[in-house]
Amino acid sequence: MGINVVSVVTMTEMMAILLKHGLVDHTTHESVLEFISSHQDTSIVTKEKSSSKEGIQVMDRKKRSFKSRIATTNQPLARKLFEIMSIKKTNLCVAADVTTSKELLSLTEKVGPHICVLKTHIDILADFSQDTVAALKDLAVKHNFLIFEDRLHVWIIYVAAVITSKGVSTDIAAEIDCVTRVCNPILGCGKMAENHTSFVVGFVSQSSISGDPRFIVFTPGVQLNKTTDGLGQQYVTPRAAVFERGADVIIVGRGITQASDPVAAAKKYREEAFLAYEERVSIQ
Numbered sequence: 001m002g003i004n005v006v007s008v009v010t011m012t013e014m015m016a017i018l019l020k021h022g023l024v025d026h027t028t029h030e031s032v033l034e035f036i037s038s039h040q041d042t043s044i045v046t047k048e049k050s051s052s053k054e055g056i057q058v059m060d061r062k063k064r065s066f067k068s069r070i071a072t073t074n075q076p077l078a079r080k081l082f083e084i085m086s087i088k089k090t091n092l093c094v095a096a097d098v099t100t101s102k103e104l105l106s107l108t109e110k111v112g113p114h115i116c117v118l119k120t121h122i123d124i125l126a127d128f129s130q131d132t133v134a135a136l137k138d139l140a141v142k143h144n145f146l147i148f149e150d151r152l153h154v155w156i157i158y159v160a161a162v163i164t165s166k167g168v169s170t171d172i173a174a175e176i177d178c179v180t181r182v183c184n185p186i187l188g189c190g191k192m193a194e195n196h197t198s199f200v201v202g203f204v205s206q207s208s209i210s211g212d213p214r215f216i217v218f219t220p221g222v223q224l225n226k227t228t229d230g231l232g233q234q235y236v237t238p239r240a241a242v243f244e245r246g247a248d249v250i251i252v253g254r255g256i257t258q259a260s261d262p263v264a265a266a267k268k269y270r271e272e273a274f275l276a277y278e279e280r281v282s283i284q
Helices: 011-020 026-037 053-063 066-072 076-088 101-114 130-143 157-166 189-194 238-244 262-282
Strands: 092-096 117-120 146-149 202-204 216-219 249-252
Touching: 011 026, 053 262, 066 076, 076 146, 076 216, 092 101, 092 262, 101 117, 101 130, 101 262, 117 130, 130 146, 189 202, 238 249, 238 262, 249 262
Parallel strands: 092 117, 092 249, 117 146, 202 216, 216 249
Antiparallel strands: none
């Protein structure tokens, strides 16, 4: 039996109220409205039509091992990530949404052995410095993972709130491995990536945007024991993300960062996600 959810107020109406009371400026108001307008497609694709060319591509990507996909791409970061996932047997990315460099480095040291990617929000760090970046890079070498800086301000409410209250703007694109860029799948995000394979590693999405095995699909909003955080963030399990939706890498934030034992939590997510991947590629 389904649950009928009705919005008390739309985001457009909310932004109008905030603007009226001087809680946001006109630039922010217009930016949010533009984002809402360009993100109206909320459908999630979980099954592909095998008779279509795209469907065949998706099935091919989902059934191929990370090791076999190394040969499909010349993109150096994608090749490196495939290698890391194959060697370490992990497809876990931890979203380190903490607010101090000390917390960030401490967390990274703990979970580093269990991840393939560390996703950072440098905007959140109140005490950010180049020393933080240098220390992160050292840990990335030590534990063999990539650093993924998320520069997307229009994000889930929890992160957006922290960025607004604590963030600083710093250009570190040259210092880390990869950086997010906003792209609307309605406007042909997959096609644009296929036309620029020299620098596109993959997609952050809830489902397959492209079936091309060169691209790596990162799926956020993964939790073991929750379906929502009460602030609009919807969660799926590691198995659902990898086996059902076709994610290559799961992105886990508070399920690990706010766990009483982050190391144990990281091990659990790593195990479940990689088992789901192995099950997926074993099915012929």
